[in-house]
Amino acid sequence: DTGVSQDPRHKITKRGQNVTFRCDPISEHNRLYWYRQTLGQGPEFLTYFQNEAQLEKSRLLSDRFSAERPKGSFSTLEIQRTEQGDSAMYLCASNRKPEAFFGQGTRLTVV
Amino acid sequence: QKEVEQNSGPLSVPEGAIASLNCTYSDRGSQSFFWYRQYSGKSPELIMFIYSNGDKEDGRFTAQLNKASQYVSLLIRDSQPSDSATYLCAVTDKLIFGTGTRLQVFP
Numbered sequence: 001d002t003g004v005s006q007d008p009r010h011k012i013t014k015r016g017q018n019v020t021f022r023c024d025p026i027s028e029h030n031r032l033y034w035y036r037q038t039l040g041q042g043p044e045f046l047t048y049f050q051n052e053a054q055l056e057k058s059r060l061l062s063d064r065f066s067a068e069r070p071k072g073s074f075s076t077l078e079i080q081r082t083e084q085g086d087s088a089m090y091l092c093a094s095n096r097k098p099e100a101f102f103g104q105g106t107r108l109t110v111v
Numbered sequence: 112q113k114e115v116e117q118n119s120g121p122l123s124v125p126e127g128a129i130a131s132l133n134c135t136y137s138d139r140g141s142q143s144f145f146w147y148r149q150y151s152g153k154s155p156e157l158i159m160f161i162y163s164n165g166d167k168e169d170g171r172f173t174a175q176l177n178k179a180s181q182y183v184s185l186l187i188r189d190s191q192p193s194d195s196a197t198y199l200c201a202v203t204d205k206l207i208f209g210t211g212t213r214l215q216v217f218p
Binding site: 031033035040041042043044055056093097098099100103104 | 208
């Protein structure tokens with residue numbers, strides 16, 4: 001148990017629906033990351049936060065993806081109008097330098 | 112050009128041998144470098160980090176960094192079957208990952 005909690009663990013949704021994932025970081029960690037990972041690939045950077053400030057969002061990410069971290073605590077990742085290509089594992093990590101701890105991930109399947 | 116590049120493998124080594132994993136990166140301004148291990152179906156976990164040129168040793172693991180060549184490597188001595196996993200190189204505080212190298216250690 002790394003201490004980073006993600007919910008839900010699995011999500012099946014129909015194409016075109018919106019989905020929202022939640023990440024609860026380790027309490028004293030002020031940096032939080034979101035990644036997407038598909039089979040045989042490394043984690044693909046989506047965005048990261050320092051406390052409540054979103055520092056950067058991947059240029060590869062379409063406007064259908066948005067993330068928030070209100071009050072610098074938990075974070076949510078929303079995908080609007082899901083597409084089959086969004087099917088992947090979505091990983092959250094929180095950081096106390098130098099080590100980032102990963103959650104178990106949310107597996108999204110778009111049918 | 113990808114920001115972080117790794118050979119996807121698989122790299123197969125016999126038990127007891129040295130496994131050498133390599134990574135190159137494109138951003139010359141990168142200051143921090145990490146090696147993560149990911150077992151199948153699990154999340155990545157940190158093995159080592161390195162900030163300065165040269166070698167850094169931790170048990171059976173040695174990280175090597177050459178900023179001039181934009182190259183970072185991981186050596187695993189006395190490889191064990193339990194080391195079989197995907198090894199991910201990550202660069203900068205933003206943690207940009209490569210595709211990972213799959214290592215197989217056979218008895």
